Amino acid sequence: MRLKQWQKCTDWPLMILAIVFLAAFSWQVLAGTYTTLCEGLMNAIWIVFIVDYVVSLWLAEDKWQWFKHNLISLLSIVLPMFRPLRLLRLVKVLHVLGRTSGMAVRGKLTVYTIGSVSMLIYVSALAVYAAERGAEGSSITDFPTALWWAFVTATTVGYGDHTPVTVYGKLVAVGLMFTGIALIGMITAMLASWIVDQVNAEAEEREEEAQSETDRLRRDIRELTDTVAALREEIRGLRSPDASSSVPKPPSTPPIPSGL
Incomplete structure (x- = not known):
C-alpha cells in the first residue's frame, strides 16, 4: 500500500x-x-x-x-x-x-481557510480558558471572554483588556499570534486574488464584446463587398457587345423630299 x-x-x-x-x-x-x-x-x-x-x-x-x-x-x-x-x-x-479538506480548488481553499480560522479561534479559546480559569489575577474567567480574547488576538488587534497570566496561557497566546498572522495573510491573498480575477473577468468580457463587434463589422463589410461586386458584374454585363446588340434599334425616319 x-x-x-x-x-x-x-x-x-x-x-x-x-x-x-x-x-x-x-x-x-x-x-x-x-x-x-x-x-x-x-x-x-x-x-x-x-x-x-x-x-x-x-x-x-x-x-x-x-x-x-x-x-x-x-x-x-x-x-x-x-x-x-x-x-x-x-x-x-x-x-x-485540513488534510481531508483539500486545497486544489479556490472554493475548497476558501472553505478550508474560513474553517481553519473558526476552528483556531474556538480551540484557542478552549485552551486559554482551560489554562486561565481559577488562576490568580486572571481576567479570563468564562468562555465568552476567552472567545473574545482569541478573536482579538488572532486578528492581531490586541486591545489588552484581557491577557493570560499563566505560562500555558501565554504559550497559547504566542501560538495564536503566529498562526493568526499566517491566516490573515492567506485571507488577504485570497481577497487580492478574487479582486484580480474580477478585474480580469470584466476585461475579458469587454474584449469578447469588442471582438463580437469587430466580427459583426467584418461580416457587414464582407456582405457590402459582395453586393458591390455583384453590381459591378451586372454593369459589366450591360456594357458588353452581346448586350448592346440585343437591344432593339429605333425605327429610321424616312427622308423628307426636297421640294416640300
Whole structure:
C-alpha cells in the first residue's frame, strides 16, 4: 500500500475521530463532567493519531522529506506526552481536518481557510480558558471572554483588556499570534486574488464584446463587398457587345423630299 492509498482510506475516519476528540475536550473544559471518560477517549484517539503518523512515515517514499514537512504533526503527538502540554493534541485535529479538506480548488481553499480560522479561534479559546480559569489575577474567567480574547488576538488587534497570566496561557497566546498572522495573510491573498480575477473577468468580457463587434463589422463589410461586386458584374454585363446588340434599334425616319 502506498502513502496516498493509506491517506485516502484513513482521511474520513481520522476526521471523524478529530471531531470526537474536539467534542470530548470541549465537554471536559466547558461542562466539567465525565472528565475521566473524556480523558480516556482523547488518549485513545491520540494513540490512533500516533499510529497514523508512524504508518504514514513508513509508507512515504522519501521518508526524510516527509519527516521535514510534518514536524508540526510530530510535535503535536510527542509533546502531549507531558500532561501540561496535552492541549497541543488539538494541533493534530487542525492538521487532520485540513488534510481531508483539500486545497486544489479556490472554493475548497476558501472553505478550508474560513474553517481553519473558526476552528483556531474556538480551540484557542478552549485552551486559554482551560489554562486561565481559577488562576490568580486572571481576567479570563468564562468562555465568552476567552472567545473574545482569541478573536482579538488572532486578528492581531490586541486591545489588552484581557491577557493570560499563566505560562500555558501565554504559550497559547504566542501560538495564536503566529498562526493568526499566517491566516490573515492567506485571507488577504485570497481577497487580492478574487479582486484580480474580477478585474480580469470584466476585461475579458469587454474584449469578447469588442471582438463580437469587430466580427459583426467584418461580416457587414464582407456582405457590402459582395453586393458591390455583384453590381459591378451586372454593369459589366450591360456594357458588353452581346448586350448592346440585343437591344432593339429605333425605327429610321424616312427622308423628307426636297421640294416640300
